[in-house]
Amino acid sequence: MIKCIRRVQFCAGHRVWKHENKCAHLHGHNYVALLHATAPQLDALGRIVDFSYLKESIGAWIESHWDHGFILYEKDTEGIEALQRIAGQRLYLMQENPTAENMAAHLLHVVAPRELRGTEVQVVKVELWETENCYAEASL
Numbered sequence: 001m002i003k004c005i006r007r008v009q010f011c012a013g014h015r016v017w018k019h020e021n022k023c024a025h026l027h028g029h030n031y032v033a034l035l036h037a038t039a040p041q042l043d044a045l046g047r048i049v050d051f052s053y054l055k056e057s058i059g060a061w062i063e064s065h066w067d068h069g070f071i072l073y074e075k076d077t078e079g080i081e082a083l084q085r086i087a088g089q090r091l092y093l094m095q096e097n098p099t100a101e102n103m104a105a106h107l108l109h110v111v112a113p114r115e116l117r118g119t120e121v122q123v124v125k126v127e128l129w130e131t132e133n134c135y136a137e138a139s140l
C-alpha cells in the first residue's frame, strides 16, 4: 500500500473529564495530527492526492472547529458552563471524552469520510500528537 501523510498542526484546549490527575484541569496543547491517506490507484501525476487537498479539506475543518477552541465531552456540564460565559469562545463538544485516542478516532471515522466524500481518497490512519512524547493512533 502506498500512503501519503499530511501533517496538520493546531492549538486547542480540552480537559479529560473525571481524569484522576492534572488532565482534569482546563489546559491546552499544540496538537499535531498526521493524516495517512490512500487511494485505489495513483493519479495521472503519480499522487494519491495533492498534499494541499488534505490541508484544504480536513485541515480546514480542524482550523474552523478545533483550532484555538476548547474541545469538551458533552457530559462535562461544569466545563461547558464555564466556557460559555466567555462571549464568542469556540467550543466543540464530543460524544466521548476528548482524549487523544477519541480525537484521533473522531477525525478518522467522522471528519475524514465526510470531508473526502466524492473522492476515492481514504484516510486509513490518524496519529494525534498531544505532546512530543505522547500520541494516540486510530486506524481502519
Ligand SMILES: [Zn+2]
Residues within 6 Å of the ligand: 014, 015, 023, 027, 028, 029, 130
Ligand atoms: Zn491534555
